[in-house]
Amino acid sequence: MTTLTLSAAHTVEATGAASAALWLILLPAGSAALLLLLGRRADRWGHLLGVAAPVASCVLGLAIAVQLLGTDASERLHHVDIGSWVDAGALNLRAGLLVDPLSVTFVLLITFVGSLIHVYSVAYMSHDINRRRFFAYLNLFVAAMLTLVLADSFLLLFFGWEGVGLASYLLIGFWNHEVDRGHKVSGAQAMDNSVASKKAFVANRVGDLGMIIAMGLLFAQLGTVSFHGRPGTDEAGVFDLVADGRLTVAMATGIGLMLLLAACGKSAQFPLQSWLGDAMAGPTPVSALIHAATMVTAGVYLVVRSQPLFDTAPNARLVVAIVGAVTLLYGAIVGCAKDDIKKALAASTMSQIGYMMLAAGLGPVGYAIAIVHLVGHGFFKAGMFLGAGSVMHAMNDEVDMRKFGGLARRMLLTYITFGMGWLAIIGFPGLTGFFTKDSIIEAAFSSNAYEQAWQPWVFGTVAMLGAALTAFYMSRLFFMTFEGPARWEPGVHPHESPRLMTWPMVVLAAGSLFFGVVFGKMPWSHWQGRLGDWLAPSVGGHHEHADPVLAWPIITFGTLVLVAAALWLSWQKFGARSAQVPRTAPPGSLVTVAARNDLYQDHVNHGLLVIPGTYATRALVFTDGAVVDGAVRTVARSAVAVGDLARRPQTGFVRQYAAMMALGVVVLIIIVLAVQI
Amino acid sequence: MSLMNYLVLSTVLFSVGATTVLVRRNAIIAFMGIEMMLNATNLALVTFARINGNLHGQVLAFFVMVVAAAEVVVGLAIIVAIYRTRRSASIDDVNLLKDVRDPA
Amino acid sequence: MITTIAATLTDAGEASTGEAVLFWVFAPVMVLASMGLLLARKAVHAALSVITVMICLAFLYVAQDAPFLGVVQVVVYTGAIMMLFLFVLMLVGVDASDSLVETIKGQRWVAVLGGMGLLVVLAGVVMTVAPSTPTGLDGANTPTNPEALAVVIFGSYAFALEVVGALLVTAALGALVLTHRERLVPKRDQKTRMQARVQALGDGALLTPLAAPGVYARHNAMDVPALGPDGEPLELSVNRVLKVRGQEADAAEYAARIDRVLAGGWADDELPAIEAAKDATSEEADQ
Numbered sequence A: 001m002t003t004l005t006l007s008a009a010h011t012v013e014a015t016g017a018a019s020a021a022l023w024l025i026l027l028p029a030g031s032a033a034l035l036l037l038l039g040r041r042a043d044r045w046g047h048l049l050g051v052a053a054p055v056a057s058c059v060l061g062l063a064i065a066v067q068l069l070g071t072d073a074s075e076r077l078h079h080v081d082i083g084s085w086v087d088a089g090a091l092n093l094r095a096g097l098l099v100d101p102l103s104v105t106f107v108l109l110i111t112f113v114g115s116l117i118h119v120y121s122v123a124y125m126s127h128d129i130n131r132r133r134f135f136a137y138l139n140l141f142v143a144a145m146l147t148l149v150l151a152d153s154f155l156l157l158f159f160g161w162e163g164v165g166l167a168s169y170l171l172i173g174f175w176n177h178e179v180d181r182g183h184k185v186s187g188a189q190a191m192d193n194s195v196a197s198k199k200a201f202v203a204n205r206v207g208d209l210g211m212i213i214a215m216g217l218l219f220a221q222l223g224t225v226s227f228h229g230r231p232g233t234d235e236a237g238v239f240d241l242v243a244d245g246r247l248t249v250a251m252a253t254g255i256g257l258m259l260l261l262a263a264c265g266k267s268a269q270f271p272l273q274s275w276l277g278d279a280m281a282g283p284t285p286v287s288a289l290i291h292a293a294t295m296v297t298a299g300v301y302l303v304v305r306s307q308p309l310f311d312t313a314p315n316a317r318l319v320v321a322i323v324g325a326v327t328l329l330y331g332a333i334v335g336c337a338k339d340d341i342k343k344a345l346a347a348s349t350m351s352q353i354g355y356m357m358l359a360a361g362l363g364p365v366g367y368a369i370a371i372v373h374l375v376g377h378g379f380f381k382a383g384m385f386l387g388a389g390s391v392m393h394a395m396n397d398e399v400d401m402r403k404f405g406g407l408a409r410r411m412l413l414t415y416i417t418f419g420m421g422w423l424a425i426i427g428f429p430g431l432t433g434f435f436t437k438d439s440i441i442e443a444a445f446s447s448n449a450y451e452q453a454w455q456p457w458v459f460g461t462v463a464m465l466g467a468a469l470t471a472f473y474m475s476r477l478f479f480m481t482f483e484g485p486a487r488w489e490p491g492v493h494p495h496e497s498p499r500l501m502t503w504p505m506v507v508l509a510a511g512s513l514f515f516g517v518v519f520g521k522m523p524w525s526h527w528q529g530r531l532g533d534w535l536a537p538s539v540g541g542h543h544e545h546a547d548p549v550l551a552w553p554i555i556t557f558g559t560l561v562l563v564a565a566a567l568w569l570s571w572q573k574f575g576a577r578s579a580q581v582p583r584t585a586p587p588g589s590l591v592t593v594a595a596r597n598d599l600y601q602d603h604v605n606h607g608l609l610v611i612p613g614t615y616a617t618r619a620l621v622f623t624d625g626a627v628v629d630g631a632v633r634t635v636a637r638s639a640v641a642v643g644d645l646a647r648r649p650q651t652g653f654v655r656q657y658a659a660m661m662a663l664g665v666v667v668l669i670i671i672v673l674a675v676q677i
Numbered sequence B: 001m002s003l004m005n006y007l008v009l010s011t012v013l014f015s016v017g018a019t020t021v022l023v024r025r026n027a028i029i030a031f032m033g034i035e036m037m038l039n040a041t042n043l044a045l046v047t048f049a050r051i052n053g054n055l056h057g058q059v060l061a062f063f064v065m066v067v068a069a070a071e072v073v074v075g076l077a078i079i080v081a082i083y084r085t086r087r088s089a090s091i092d093d094v095n096l097l098k099d100v101r102d103p104a
Numbered sequence C: 001m002i003t004t005i006a007a008t009l010t011d012a013g014e015a016s017t018g019e020a021v022l023f024w025v026f027a028p029v030m031v032l033a034s035m036g037l038l039l040a041r042k043a044v045h046a047a048l049s050v051i052t053v054m055i056c057l058a059f060l061y062v063a064q065d066a067p068f069l070g071v072v073q074v075v076v077y078t079g080a081i082m083m084l085f086l087f088v089l090m091l092v093g094v095d096a097s098d099s100l101v102e103t104i105k106g107q108r109w110v111a112v113l114g115g116m117g118l119l120v121v122l123a124g125v126v127m128t129v130a131p132s133t134p135t136g137l138d139g140a141n142t143p144t145n146p147e148a149l150a151v152v153i154f155g156s157y158a159f160a161l162e163v164v165g166a167l168l169v170t171a172a173l174g175a176l177v178l179t180h181r182e183r184l185v186p187k188r189d190q191k192t193r194m195q196a197r198v199q200a201l202g203d204g205a206l207l208t209p210l211a212a213p214g215v216y217a218r219h220n221a222m223d224v225p226a227l228g229p230d231g232e233p234l235e236l237s238v239n240r241v242l243k244v245r246g247q248e249a250d251a252a253e254y255a256a257r258i259d260r261v262l263a264g265g266w267a268d269d270e271l272p273a274i275e276a277a278k279d280a281t282s283e284e285a286d287q
Helices: A016-042 A046-069 A101-124 A131-150 A154-172 A187-222 A238-243 A249-267 A274-281 A284-293 A295-305 A307-312 A314-337 A341-361 A364-394 A412-426 A432-445 A455-482 A499-519 A529-535 A552-575 A590-596 A598-647 A654-676 B004-023 B027-052 B056-086 C017-039 C043-063 C067-092 C107-128 C145-155 C158-179 C190-203 C240-245 C251-262 C271-286
Strands: A078-088 A091-099
Touching: A016 A046, A016 A078, A016 A091, A016 A131, A046 A101, A046 A131, A078 A154, A091 A101, A091 A131, A091 A154, A101 A131, A101 A284, A101 A295, A101 A364, A101 A499, A101 A529, A131 A154, A131 A284, A131 A295, A154 A187, A154 A249, A154 A274, A154 A284, A154 A295, A187 A238, A187 A249, A187 A274, A238 A307, A249 A295, A249 A307, A249 A314, A249 A341, A274 A284, A274 A341, A274 A598, A284 A295, A284 A341, A284 A364, A295 A307, A295 A341, A295 A364, A307 A314, A307 A364, A314 A341, A314 A455, A314 A590, A314 A598, A341 A364, A341 A432, A341 A455, A364 A412, A364 A432, A364 A499, A364 A529, A412 A432, A412 A455, A412 A499, A432 A455, A432 A499, A432 A552, A455 A552, A499 A529, A590 A598, A654 B004, A654 C107, B004 B027, B004 C017, B004 C107, B027 B056, B027 C017, B027 C043, B027 C067, B056 C067, B056 C145, B056 C158, C017 C043, C043 C067, C067 C145, C145 C158
Parallel strands: none
Antiparallel strands: A078 A091
């Protein structure tokens, strides 16, 4: 194991642009509040305000990044104190923002990609009567996401965590009522959309439970939930105390696993991944921003942010890696079978986040490359989602890829930008994915990330296999959409989207092209790349992994060979002139059917959780009625019965009352005499 | 003769008075039973005073008499008031203090 | 006049022989009288029984060195309270005899059980106490019983006395309130009656008292109507009871007699016929 240099323990009071970090959140939050409170009065100009807020935040974020770049690497951990937030007995928590390279990286990703998607949405939602509300929700999401990444404590992070969950819920179910203009939504679709949003919400609650338990354990063990102590005070934060060895390995493992549960919920990792596919019910920009580029990566952020905890708990880290590896294959297999373009992309997102989780689970060698891949993925996946939205825009909201085909000639710009994203994700040499994903594969093969000798072989192979599968399903998606003969529905006339939609796609495609080569890690070098350097203060310093168990050229070229093979197979089946893509899905093999059904995860969930839950609820209702209410009723009935008995002597005859008194006196005196004798 | 005889006489009178209250329906006679019980206690008090050699028992008996006088005034006034409205001096007729659902 | 009473207890704390005789004479009387209260059918008899008990008690008080209480017993209980009882008995109905048949099921047995139980347990209490030797009131009753009693009452029990006084006043007021009857119609005094009579004049009522009947010199009787100033008989002067019974004399017949006398004849020309008619009517009335 590499020794750690915990430079992260020292934060400084923010100065300059960094001290204005609160405005990063306030701008979109204020915009969302304004748009929601003004209501229909803001309909005409609401989208402009909605676009302006993230753009302003983005500019401020850039200013902060520039300021941090101008300082020494060890002084890039800035802290902004907001004020006393929770003052409840032993828990005295001040709200504050942590402005460090990690959070600023996320701020830039969220605001930059977010701004582009906002611009795109202006055109995409132009016919929707609720466009203002849409922008309000989007701004709310941006504000919550920024809160999440800027928080200086688990509790404030959780606040943002729930905020993005709320925004996600609102946006997945945005079309939850029948609409017959703009984006047409039938009643059945509206119902499905509502169910999808509820599913996402509930699945996230399971993860939140882990977060709450983790916070409770931290507070019970360490007495604080802040990341670091406030500068200028002698308070210590969680990470300072953990670095000081205040947590036992077992406790750190428990907390790590609980945090992993939270991350699984938010990032759609196995076994809480089932909601992401259905979340595609939301408008496509939402899928691009929330369910591809930013929110779903919050789990990765949480794991990377909590790296001091995971560093003390190797077993928890191993579980993170296993979850990542499983999800990586899971998403890839599901992605191979989906005909719905958005669901295929969602499965791809799941798989790519699996890569990030796997990297984060590798420990110090993996944190930085996980984030690098996360940012790169944010670019090309958002770009592809926007491209998918553009295609749907052209095809009357059709999502079935079997009814696409041959769109390359009609939608050249979309074709090219989508192609950039496609090449980036499959790891075409020189593009973003080649640098970001291959570095993860390489790290997975490196021996110093593990404690057992067999582990690099297993995880490395899985990662490599995942790359091949990625190449296959992404190419399948690309070819089915843009190549081959046209299989359009009658009456569909594809056309290129308006400029407001294409330009963001162009920018994101440029990101897909150049992000990796500029910021990523070169396969032949131990240097972690520019972004890796930049992130070092936040993720515990520089860590170079040992040489992989295979030499890097073998890994790189082996991966490329596999990718090329998958590409060729895909071209043969879906792209070439000779390829026959039936307009209705063929029955398919057992594996295909399983993959189409999300590998029966929903069925398992239904069987293991929903049905027992239903019966448990019924049993509880019955118990409540028979036992709890029964007890209450029995008490009441016995009171009535006693009252009936007591009623009998109440004849109204004074003489009977007097007789009772006389007998009572007799009995009383007898008792007194008996006691005396 | 032992002074205990007075006490025994007192208990006899008290018991008879109590039985009168329980047996007789005429409110006035029942009331007289109460008076008899009071008198029986007075006799006991006077005897106690004699046994103990101080006058507190007699003072208590005196107060019992005064309170009895007050009680009789009010009690008889009540009997008269009831008689005026119901034309009856039977205490069994005054039985409104009962459960109306199940007139026993 | 209460004089100083000699010591009434022997040294052993026993009562004197004279007192024993007195007790054994009075105690049976009192028990019998109390049984009278329990069993007498008539309320008045019960009240008389109670009076007997109370007078006997007064004697026993005096014998027990409590002459003041003895006198108070007679004055207050017998003289005031029992008289009050008798008044109320008169008011409620003196002859309302009380049936001894029990109407409440089981009440008699419960009452007997309660009474006997009380007797037994109270006697038990009396028997089980281990009495000290009675002291007697010779020392306490100095100089006299009323004076010594007054010292205790106005000394130790002054506040209780005040409270009892307040109680008496309250009881008196309570009795007033309880027996008070609200007037529902205005009181008819002389003036309103006179006004009502004058108002009724138009309906044929009389302002003056009715004339007295029977103003004939010869036949001054209740059944004969009086004659008015105009010589006409006044029907209203005869008692209406006589009219209802048909015992009224015929005014026209007497007018005819007057006419005969004025004409110089005898008034009783047809007297036997009148007598016969009268006999017939009286026989009918007898039947």
